[in-house]
Amino acid sequence: MRRSLRLLSLSACVAAALAAGCKSETAPPADGAAAAPAAAKPAAAAEWNAAVDAFLQGYFERNPVAAANAGKHEFDGKLPDYSPQALQANIQWLRQQRDAVAAFGDDRLDAGQRFQRDYVLSTIDGQLFWLEDSGFAAKNPSFYLGDLSPSMYLTRPYAPLQQRMAAFVAYQEALPKAAEQIRGNLKGPLPATYIDLGTMGFGGMAQFFKNDVPQAFAEVKDEALQKRFAASNAKAIEAMQGLADYLTQQKPQATQDFALGADKFARMLKATEGVDLPLDQLKAAGEADLARNLAALKSACEAFAKGQTLQACVDKAGADKPAGGAVEGARAQLAGLRQFVVDKDLVSIPGTEQAKVEEAPPFNRSNFAYIEIPGPYEKNLPSVYYIAPPDPNWPKAERDAYVPGKADLLFTSAHEVWPGHFLHFLHANRSQWKFAQLFVGYAYTEGWAHYTEEMMFDAGLDGATPEIHIGQLTNALLRDVRYVSAIGLHTGGMTVAQSEQLFKDKAFQDPGNARQQAARGTYDPGYLNYTLGKLMILQLREDWTASRGGRGAWKAFHDQFLSYGGPPVPLVRGQMMGGKAETKLWTAPAVGAPTTAPAAAPAGAPEAAAPAGGAAK
Incomplete structure (x- = not known):
């Protein structure tokens, strides 16, 4: 994702x-916890x-x-x-x-x-x-954009269309005041990437309100409601476009002053994720994961595109595009991913819910893919896995490159749906404690989803061929460079241009994605949590399964891990290991060193026990 x-x-x-x-229900004691x-x-x-x-x-x-x-x-x-x-x-x-x-x-x-x-x-x-x-309320548009998204009213059929239209009208009527308050809070000078984000987000909403929303409610026959809608729609367009124009006017004074600084970055990790390791240790862990995945990519490319550069190898894999485009390709992948989880008995699937795949709306295209999952009070409503098209203003070559190859898309689909985010929330929404259904941490949810990509490859997804491995590794390298960039941008003086180049050189991203990813690191300093969460989960899996049969205990580990909702991973570690909450990151074994003993492998799974991207299969 x-x-x-x-x-x-x-x-x-x-x-x-x-x-x-x-609903106040007590969580059951965790398996393995102290008496x-x-x-x-x-x-x-x-x-x-x-x-x-x-x-x-x-x-x-x-x-x-x-x-x-x-x-x-x-x-x-x-x-x-x-x-x-x-x-x-x-x-x-x-x-x-x-x-x-x-x-x-x-x-x-x-x-x-x-x-x-x-x-x-x-x-x-x-x-x-x-x-x-x-300090984000005073300078970062992302602080507000999530709240302002109108997706719920337009894409979630929780009530008849007329009822949702009335709610949407009330939302539109509230936007001018909110826009005035946001404009008052976002005082310049602002970082250039923040200005670009706000211009795209608020301006995209204005265009969406103008071009798409009227058709969404056209069939509603209530004349009074339609009249109220027309009035509120005009004011909402004006409010959002006014915010975008205000930010555009800030461009001459734009700065590069986005860094949190080392002290605040460390406080962010402690406050939001319970992670308290020194920054030098965190940085070293991310660099080590980047190195192990680059080494694994080199090995896979030797088999897939012998004699070619890594970039040429990745380009060759990326040239195998999904039939009908990314949206159609993802739709075709989901059934196979779910069946693979079932056949390999990797993790329990509670319920029969499925996820839909749609093109991302214009106001939410700053990244390639995401999923929207209804909250725990909704009943029988679909989750939607959204995929953004390339920016039509980009050159054709960049637009074409933005669409991932089939293998790359396969692991994005695994991340978003089976067995990533969607499966996580199938478990979380069945928690006995409502609080755990509601508060889901960044490193927990993104760490789990990213972890599952590697786990699925290890289990033999699509034959675990070199091309499939390249798809998994390009996703892993993307998250590794996010990790390194987040620390560099906010604590090490890294520039946006340097981060962008790193995404091209080490994660082999196309120019459009590289620009997006580098910019995102400035306004989303927590995007290191994909790899950070994965490394914490890998170490917890190794420690927990060591006394429970090794690889044969993966399903039990996955089910137990997903039973907590979404607290900080160190807190989960304390529950599962029967001790205190603490941060432990997995690191790849040294070359030639033995990997974790596999013990009993799931039926049909490869025997190798090391996470994908580490030792050769």
């Missing part, structure tokens, strides 16, 4: 979180459940978009208050909530509730970082 599913920048974290239900003490006293349990309920209800009220996206449609049409006063009040409320949650000491809670408490505290810490410490 080239875009985060529920990116936990504030607006998306809100969307992933708030949508929750207020639980006596159950909490009934009075303490009731107080804890009430505290969580109060947090969720307050969060709904302050973040109505997240509530509506979760399926709480009494919040339809509402937008948050983005005024400086409201943002500060939200900070104060979060601090008060944190104090109230932290007041539940270990002696008042059982083992499951202690995990819940730490999960809630980590969520609040992440929210406070984005609201207060990051």
Whole structure:
């Protein structure tokens, strides 16, 4: 995936979180956890459940978009208050909530509730970082773009079209005030990449409202509603285009001042992901993963395109395009991916839901692919895997190169749907604790989805041929360069141009993707979480399965891992290993060193146990 599913920048974290239900159920003790003490006293349990309920209800009220996206449609049409006063009040409320949650000491809670408490505290810490410490409300359009997306009303059939149209009209009527507040908050000078993001996002919404939305509601016969729609639509177009024009006017004063700095970057990782390793160790781990995947690509290319350069090899694999384009190609891949998961018995698939594949709307094309999954309060609604077409303004050669080859697309589809994001949320939405259905962390969800690409290759997907391996590795290298770029851009003085070149040289990205990826690193500093999450999951799998049969325990590991919802991975490690929350990253074994003992392999799986991209198969 080239875009985060529920990116936990504030607006998306809100969307992933708030949508929750207020059903207070205790999470079961994790398998392998330390023996639980006596159950909490009934009075303490009731107080804890009430505290969580109060947090969720307050969060709904302050973040109505997240509530509506979760399926709480009494919040339809509402937008948050983005005024400086409201943002500060939200900070104060979060601090008060944190104090109230932290007041539940270990002696008042059982083992499951202690995990819940730490999960809630980590969520609040992440929210406070984005609201207060990051400074994004004052300069980063991505802080707002998630909340402003109208996709829910147009693409999710949660109610009859006329009812959704009425909600959409209310949303449009709220946009001018929101746009005025956003414009007041985004004070220049702004980084050039932030200006470009806002111009594209807000301007794309204006064009979408003008060209596409009227047709979406054309069949509704309510004349009064249509008249109200026409009026609100004109004002919404004006508001969004006005924001885009305002940002365009900032271009002469544009800066390159996007870096968080080492201290703030480290605070981001601690607050949002519970990761507290020194930056030099984090950097070394990412560089090592980049090196192992480059070495594996060289080996695969020796078999696939012997004597050619790595770039020529990748181009050869990329030239094998999916029939009918990326959208049609992805549709054709999903059934096979699901069947492979079933045949290899890799992870449980709860339910019978399927995901649709569609072209991404014009206002959300800053990355190649993403998936939208209905919140836990929705029933029997489809998830949609969106794929962006190339920018029509690019040269034809760049537009053609932007469409991935079949092998590359296969692992994007694995990441987004089977067994990546979509399967993750099939599990998360069945959690016994509603909070875990709502708050899903960046490194957990993107780490899982990226991890599954490598795991699927290791299990023999499509014969694990050299061409298929190249498809998996190009996806891995993309995430490795994101990791290195995030640290470089925000802590090491790396320029956007240097990051762009790195995506071309080490991840073999086409010019359009390289530009997008380098720019994204400036306004999404957490996009190292794909590789960071994967490395934490790989190490946890190695440690957990070591005493449970090695590779034969993969399915049990996957099911157990997915049972937690989406907390920081170090917190999951503490639950699964029966100890404290801690950060441990997997590193490839030295050349010639033995890999993890495979023990009993799943039926039909290759015998090699090392993650793909490491030792030769």
